[in-house]
Amino acid sequence: MHLKKRILVTGGAGFLGSHLCERLIGQGHDVICLDNCFTGTKHNIYHLMGDPHFEFLRHDVTFPLYLEIDEIYNLACPASPIHYQHDPVQTTKTCVHGSINMLGLAKRTRARIMQASTSEVYGDPEQHPQPESYWGHVNPIGIRSCYDEGKRCAETLFMDYHRQHRVRIKIARIFNTYGPRMHPNDGRVVSNFIVQALRGEDITVYGDGSQTRSFCYVDDMIEGFLRLMATDDAFIGPVNLGNPGEFTIRELAGKIVEMTGSRSKIVMKPLPHDDPRQRRPDIALARETLGWEPGVRLEEGLAATIAYFDDFLRRNEAEAPGAPQS
Ligand code: NAD
Ligand code: UDP
Numbered sequence: 001m002h003l004k005k006r007i008l009v010t011g012g013a014g015f016l017g018s019h020l021c022e023r024l025i026g027q028g029h030d031v032i033c034l035d036n037c038f039t040g041t042k043h044n045i046y047h048l049m050g051d052p053h054f055e056f057l058r059h060d061v062t063f064p065l066y067l068e069i070d071e072i073y074n075l076a077c078p079a080s081p082i083h084y085q086h087d088p089v090q091t092t093k094t095c096v097h098g099s100i101n102m103l104g105l106a107k108r109t110r111a112r113i114m115q116a117s118t119s120e121v122y123g124d125p126e127q128h129p130q131p132e133s134y135w136g137h138v139n140p141i142g143i144r145s146c147y148d149e150g151k152r153c154a155e156t157l158f159m160d161y162h163r164q165h166r167v168r169i170k171i172a173r174i175f176n177t178y179g180p181r182m183h184p185n186d187g188r189v190v191s192n193f194i195v196q197a198l199r200g201e202d203i204t205v206y207g208d209g210s211q212t213r214s215f216c217y218v219d220d221m222i223e224g225f226l227r228l229m230a231t232d233d234a235f236i237g238p239v240n241l242g243n244p245g246e247f248t249i250r251e252l253a254g255k256i257v258e259m260t261g262s263r264s265k266i267v268m269k270p271l272p273h274d275d276p277r278q279r280r281p282d283i284a285l286a287r288e289t290l291g292w293e294p295g296v297r298l299e300e301g302l303a304a305t306i307a308y309f310d311d312f313l314r315r316n317e318a319e320a321p322g323a324p325q326s
Helices: 015-026 042-049 088-109 145-165 189-199 218-229 249-260 284-290 298-318
Strands: 006-010 030-035 054-058 071-074 112-118 169-174 203-206 239-241 266-269
Touching (some): 006 015, 006 088, 015 030, 030 042, 189 249, 189 298, 218 239, 249 266, 249 298
Parallel strands (some): 006 030, 169 239, 203 266
């Protein structure tokens, strides 16, 4: 039995945010979903709109906000390289000003606040897998820096609001997560490959495809968020959340071609600048403190994601191009 809370989810109309809102509503909480709809869309939350415990608020986190709430999940920020590099100054502002505004709100209301940080704080890591104690290897002046350094500065702000103002914080370092409601055109590898395979287009592997990533299914990630938020005030993180299974990008392409039965060819494209060579979370801390580890295998998660995009693309071809329906 959960105590009913009033919970703010920033970035709530995005991929992870919409799943989080759904889970929180399911637990009987009042949810305020804040989003400026840059990469998120109301289509992701239409199914929640009629619920009297759900409220959508179009707002940009870089501007102050006055609300009375018990908990904040701060997810607002474009997550895919294409989108966060589209307006890099706004990306850094969202990370930094957005965090300051949400931390100010947490301070005034005494709300607990969780930051959606990222494995990008480790940059192109020299230590593998990456434990939370690793300080990272990040280029401060590259094309990914608006996001990587923005998120690093956000972590600094969270820690300083905690030390200086005793704000009750939690920091989650999220590794690559995938699933239904990813934006079909955001350029992330799982959505790109699935959409390309379903359309019979070439599968674009960047570089030689030997770089690795670890892919966590969305339901596992949301469970990790909820468990982290439920820890007592003494535990603040940062804590890695991700699936420790590690795959090369070429392997991922092969799996998706096989699972979709596609006749797409795999083609090589240039590797983007500062593309990390390898990434895999060390989740020992999450196991120990949250009793959490991912339960969904890559094949299972891909099957659900392929089914979602298959339906999405069929409907999009029948109707005018639009955003995902739920
Ligand atoms: P997403 O792009 O689908 O969601 C981000 C949401 O934030 C969108 O709905 C967008 O419209 C909103 N937003 C962006 N700027 C805003 C602003 N200034 N004010 C208000 N809303 C704004 O991405 P996602 O994958 O759902 O990621 C959610 C969070 O998790 C992000 O903070 C991201 O950095 C973090 N994260 C995600 C992953 C992943 O693999 N999905 C990995 C690491 C970290
Ligand atoms: N990638 C790829 N083809 C694509 C999209 C991405 O080979 O069409 C590669 C990309 O270069 C990177 C990996 O897949 O090495 C993961 O990319 P994504 O943008 O999903 O996440 P991130 O680089 O932020 O981990």
